[in-house]
Amino acid sequence: MGMRKVAVVGAGMTRFVRRAQETGKELSWQAARMALESCDMTLDDIQAVCMGTAPDAFDGVHMKAEYLSDGAGAWRKPYMRSYVGGGTGVFVPIQGWYHIASGLFDVVLVVAEEKMSSYYPHAQAAFLTIFDHTTERPLKPNLLWIFALEMNRYMTTYGVAKGDIARVSVLHKRNAADHPCALLGDPHITVEDVLNSETLAWPVQRYDVSPVSDGAVAIVMAAEHVAARITDRPVWIEGVGWSLDTAHWTNRDLAYPRYVEHAARMAYEMAGIKEPRKEIHIVEPYDPFDYKALHHLEGLLLAERGQAAQLYIDGVAARDGKMPVCPSGGLLGVGNPIAAAGLMKIAELFWQLRGEAGARQVPGQPTRGLAQAWGDLMQVGTVVIMGR
């Protein structure tokens, strides 16, 4: 017996904002309701709920998903929270996929929520607690320093210029200007603006970084025979992949994300993709930092090592280019409520592949897209390939 086919049939998302007035439960429900309404369904049609949300420290709620459960529509339903740090947003649709592909369920609601503003005064401080309690935490590492290390390593290894990396931030923030839910869309931003922004930890500057945000995204997933009843334009999950590298990140080659490559190879194999550069039409790589998008495009085998910036220089990555990158605006432009940001990329592919992306629509009726997220200690890659 072959594998069960799984489709995305509906999607919804809240605005991504700096500080939401709503509780996490309310954000979850807003997104869930929009996703249900987008495919004319109600909670009665939903057999199980999958929740994706990053560290409990943000909300300061232990077993956060239990608290969020009724907001996510899980009352009296099978409900499970999966978790791979920053990679969670693209993992939770994989969780939805295995719920349905297993044959246990036909219709699953997938919700990703993050409310980072509860952490006072700034959510960055929560990241102090992700490091090894014996070897690293006494050094009080700030996450921005760690990414400065990695960005520096990437630039040094391949000789990538800072100005070329800044093009990523410019393109994504400009793309986000067309996204109604975006926090930092800016149609006029230039490379100079990025290079002149405040230095946080060299070479990381303020506009190289995505903003701390609150928000939620939800999608509805369905098995083949049910999807056909719900919509005539299902978007199929063609391949999924994930990979977790060693926790000893200090011993790793920071210039290349091999964990992303492992995840991508798994997804390409499942989707039957032999030449990803020709067969993937839209890419939503994870871009919490501008260099990260380049890093991930290389890990996804969509660019040679150290050459991803060329995609931006040549216009390949533009919305009307040969392989548009982050037409949504990505995390840099739309915002980065961790888990919700990853699922936002899945929602974007859903809308793009159905031709419903409005002002953000990629021309040429694309048929296949890839979304990827990354997380933990420069450690995990999660990849989903979707097609129509």
Next chain:
Amino acid sequence: MNERVAIVGVGWVGFRLVTPDQSYKELMYEAALRAYADVGVDPRCDVESFVTVAEDFHEGTSIFDEYVPDQLGAVLKPVHTIGGDGLHGLGAAYMLVRTGQFDVVALEGHSKASSILTLPQVTAHAQDPVLNRPLRLNTHYVAGLEMNRYLYETGTTREQCAAVVVKNRRNALSNPSAPYGADLTAEDVLSGPPLAWPLGCRESAEHADGAVVMVLASEAKARHLTDRPIWIQGVGWCNGSASLESRDWAQAPYLQEAARMAYRQAGIRNPERQVDFAEVDDTYAYKELQALEALGFCHPGEAGVLTERGVTAPDGDLPVNVSGGSLGMGHLLDATGLARALEAVLQLRGEAGPRQLEGVEVGLVGSWRGVPTTSGAVVILSNSKRREPWV
């Protein structure tokens, strides 16, 4: 798709009150090593995906899933964490194998409760931060409220709850992995200090440290790997009301729903007749009684009577928590359900030593995630592949 899935290997370490000689990583490593050796697999080439269960606040580390791959032999493999009980993790691993994408999946859960200096405060942080936390509700106080309502609505007595403690801690005396074995009388239990009326201190499970690892495999692979596969006949899980204000305080409808899902898969219409023994949550003694009623073994109000009559004792018609349960083995945080499932596997394999039940074929495992959740899971295991069709 892989229709049938079996547990083919188990390994565990513990369970002990404190483990100053082992870090959580060492606990995980030892349990994993034993599980892999139990079935003869090499995690690096034979195990295709890994699932762990953990909660950040129990570990004292945010994004705790960072720290799991190395000691499991899972580096650069598809690994993910479920923020749930061990039985939720078992459900996830079960689904992964059923997709057909993986044939062998490993599952891990552990407890290092002895390292947590402020466990009551940590647990209290699970309450609604807006509506409940300002009331400074103690976790046991919420359990006391629920127990009170349960006793009131079902007519169950405190003595019947005490009988659960007497049974489970006596059972633990036959389990070398259980640190809380004791020969008590109901009088001993009831004369202990109160915790939150009507809940007494001795009706609440103490914590323990340890780790459990299981290896799951598809049918084709299981046949190749072992001659004593334990088949997963059904898995169910369910959440009830998250808010304290709008839940059913006497019953456990979430467990009832979870059981219904598992029974449907396993073809069980009459659990009382078709299930040979059960391992269910007994974080608090009354929870075992409430669970037996939700699982359909008896009507509300009857579980206490059956317990007093010895029906749930090891030599009764429906042995419950022969392992000693959490009262006898210690509560293992997120691994609690896995410890229950471990006992079911050992019993069904005939490897339970002095507490071995005779002629058992089908075992039920139930879990609850503790106050303030209404989150439960049920797994049906069997040493026979036979499954009644659900028509």
